[in-house]
Amino acid sequence: MSGMEGWDFGEVDHLSIYTLLDDYAGYETGFYGQHGISFLVDVVAGEVRRRILFDVGQSGEPILYNMEKMGLGPGEVNVVFLSHCHYDHTGGLLEILRAIGKEVPVIAHPRIFRKNLVRSGSRNVGLPYTKEEAEEYGARWILDSQPRELMEGVITTGEIPREERVDFERETTLGLYTIEAGKLVRDYMLDDISLAVRTREGLVVVSGCSHAGIVSIVEKAKRITGSREVRAVVGGFHLIDADDRRIERTVEALREMRVGRIYTGHCTGLRAECRFLREFRERFEKLHSGRIIKL
Ligand SMILES: [Fe+2]
Ligand SMILES: [Fe+2]
Numbered sequence: 001m002s003g004m005e006g007w008d009f010g011e012v013d014h015l016s017i018y019t020l021l022d023d024y025a026g027y028e029t030g031f032y033g034q035h036g037i038s039f040l041v042d043v044v045a046g047e048v049r050r051r052i053l054f055d056v057g058q059s060g061e062p063i064l065y066n067m068e069k070m071g072l073g074p075g076e077v078n079v080v081f082l083s084h085c086h087y088d089h090t091g092g093l094l095e096i097l098r099a100i101g102k103e104v105p106v107i108a109h110p111r112i113f114r115k116n117l118v119r120s121g122s123r124n125v126g127l128p129y130t131k132e133e134a135e136e137y138g139a140r141w142i143l144d145s146q147p148r149e150l151m152e153g154v155i156t157t158g159e160i161p162r163e164e165r166v167d168f169e170r171e172t173t174l175g176l177y178t179i180e181a182g183k184l185v186r187d188y189m190l191d192d193i194s195l196a197v198r199t200r201e202g203l204v205v206v207s208g209c210s211h212a213g214i215v216s217i218v219e220k221a222k223r224i225t226g227s228r229e230v231r232a233v234v235g236g237f238h239l240i241d242a243d244d245r246r247i248e249r250t251v252e253a254l255r256e257m258r259v260g261r262i263y264t265g266h267c268t269g270l271r272a273e274c275r276f277l278r279e280f281r282e283r284f285e286k287l288h289s290g291r292i293i294k295l
Pocket of ligand 1: 088
């Protein structure tokens with residue numbers, strides 16, 4: 001869909017991102033924390049309002065609890081977006097679909113159903129249910145490897161092939177494998193997709209774990225939306241197991257792109273968070289369950 005690159009997607013009028021779940025519950029909050037991510041991305045463009053449920057944590061319980069505490073109802077969700085196969089982003093789907101109580105489109109990469117194995121190949125960290133099981137709960141799969149416009153000003157990044165990633169992001173920090181033709185082969189997380197939202201003050205990129213590399217993701221989001229200003233980058237950057245050099249190059253690249261604000265948590269890791277804090281100061285914020293970002 002390279003013909004779409006640089007096409008004018010329009011802009012949204014309002015964007016609110018509700019952190020329904022993060023690893024960190026926050027200071028003096030009553031929210032539940034769990035290793036995983038879930039956001040409710042609430043967007044308004046003209047007459048159209050969409051509430052996009054971006055990832056669904058490991059299980060539905062903490063998300064549904066936090067939603068209620070935030071005055072949000074699962075029935076308000078219009079569409080579910082799954083950033084990649086990992087259980088800490090997809091595990092809650094069935095429980096949440098049950099709570100939504102109606103058929104709902106679920107956007108993901110077509111390869112999301114493959115086995116995804118950690119290091120030795122013994123543990124599957126991929127989707128903990130089948131495509132068909134999710135359908136029984138009301139999932140209407142929309143599987144697309146390419147950028148897909150969800151509404152005016154909102155587009156998915158689509159996959160980022162290894163050769164399109166910046167040099168220091170061509171290897172995933174996690175050693176991941178899959179099975180192809182009966183053989184254990186490296187898995188470069190082609191199913192990792194993110195969300196790009198164009199606001200009047202610039203682009204907002206929302207990512208789950210950033211296995212494709214957060215710099216490569218922001219670059220792709222800029223390219224497909226034709227945006228110059230990056231207002232904010234939100235999500236997990238998976239630098240928890242990255243070396244100092246990769247962390248340094250990531251911070252440097254986002255600074256050079258003049259990213260306005262960084263909201264991160266989950267798998268970013270303390271070392272990288274400290275480095276981002278040092279660089280971005282008051283423009284850096286650590287995510288936590290219950291944090292509402294209004295942009
Ligand atoms: Fe994750
Ligand atoms: Fe992940």
